[in-house]
Amino acid sequence: MRWLVVMFLVACSGGRPSRPPDVVPAIWDSVRESAGHTVHVATHGVACRDCHGDGAFAPPAADVCEKCHGTKPVPLHATDAAPVACQSCHGFGADGAVRPDNCARCHERERHGDQPCGECHRAHAMQSLDPTPCTGCHDDHATEHAGRRGCLDCHSMHEDTQVAATACVDCHAKQPRALRVTAAATTAGHPSCTSCHPPHSFTAAAVRPCAECHPQTRVLAAADHKTCTSCHQQHAGAAPRACTTCHEERVAHPTACTTCHPPHTLAAGQRAVACESCHDKPHHATARCRDCHEPHGATPVLAGALCARCHQAETASTRGTGHGACVGCHA
Numbered sequence: 001m002r003w004l005v006v007m008f009l010v011a012c013s014g015g016r017p018s019r020p021p022d023v024v025p026a027i028w029d030s031v032r033e034s035a036g037h038t039v040h041v042a043t044h045g046v047a048c049r050d051c052h053g054d055g056a057f058a059p060p061a062a063d064v065c066e067k068c069h070g071t072k073p074v075p076l077h078a079t080d081a082a083p084v085a086c087q088s089c090h091g092f093g094a095d096g097a098v099r100p101d102n103c104a105r106c107h108e109r110e111r112h113g114d115q116p117c118g119e120c121h122r123a124h125a126m127q128s129l130d131p132t133p134c135t136g137c138h139d140d141h142a143t144e145h146a147g148r149r150g151c152l153d154c155h156s157m158h159e160d161t162q163v164a165a166t167a168c169v170d171c172h173a174k175q176p177r178a179l180r181v182t183a184a185a186t187t188a189g190h191p192s193c194t195s196c197h198p199p200h201s202f203t204a205a206a207v208r209p210c211a212e213c214h215p216q217t218r219v220l221a222a223a224d225h226k227t228c229t230s231c232h233q234q235h236a237g238a239a240p241r242a243c244t245t246c247h248e249e250r251v252a253h254p255t256a257c258t259t260c261h262p263p264h265t266l267a268a269g270q271r272a273v274a275c276e277s278c279h280d281k282p283h284h285a286t287a288r289c290r291d292c293h294e295p296h297g298a299t300p301v302l303a304g305a306l307c308a309r310c311h312q313a314e315t316a317s318t319r320g321t322g323h324g325a326c327v328g329c330h331a
Contacts, residue, residue, distance in 0.1 A: 035099035036092035184237035
């Protein structure tokens with residue numbers, strides 16, 4: 001009988017005798033290397049009878065684990081089909097996928113980066129309610145967003161990579177007053193909030209200065225437009241603030257302000273483009289456009305007063321000679 005016991009233990013513990021004892025069922029060869037048998041028999045030397053009994057070597061009952069692990073807290077696992085037993089995660093069968101570290105066999109959620117589930121979830125605790133705090137690994141990213149809870153204000157536990165960077169507008173579009181930011185804030189040049197706001201640092205002082213990305217951009221009348229936000233509202237989208245927001249002067253010239261005053265392409269000190277860039281008509285003798293035309297005025301009226309700006313002597317000599325105004329002869 002002693003040889004039978006020896007062969008019986010060898011069969012369970014990993015050795016391969018030439019022929020298994022008759023009391024061991026044929027399935028032993030496919031289950032002996034399962035996660036459950038490996039840790040119990042090969043690692044901790046648990047005798048086969050402790051789980052299978054001394055009888056006909058029947059499969060153990062679902063509650064057999066309680067004999068040794070009765071004090072182990074039951075994990076928060078349940079399915080619609082049936083209660084989850086220890087053997088649901090600690091495999092003792094031929095399916096090698098049933099093992100404690102293969103949570104994805106049942107849970108089809110994104111993992112946290114490339115981390116195993118056990119980095120955040122404790123298998124025998126109320127893992128859904130009491131996971132490891134985020135700062136346990138990310139102590140350098142500790143933050144309070146607008147005085148709220150912290151990491152889970154922006155991140156969900158099983159999110160795709162970088163999804164939080166695209167979710168700012170979803171929350172801020174619902175906020176009141178100054179905290180309200182809509183999708184108009186994201187443009188081709190600023191595709192996400194983190195283009196300007198470094199993640200985990202949301203103070204005004206931490207916002208990246210515009211010049212960090214636009215170092216070569218010149219500004220029209222820099223002394224009057226000291227900051228980019230003089231014209232560009234941070235969260236108003238691509239369109240800048242209208243010039244008439246600050247400049248209330250009436251303009252009769254039939255173009256937009258930026259036709260003559262492009263804000264970022266003029267040379268230093270230049271205020272407007274040359275009139276000739278749009279008007280190719282010949283000049284009046286040596287006069288400049290602005291000798292007759294006011295920059296923001298309507299087309300000048302051809303009258304003596306206009307001519308007298310440059311031709312005072314000539315207009316005086318025509319008085320009493322029967323000649324009318326200059327425009328009588330000069331179209």
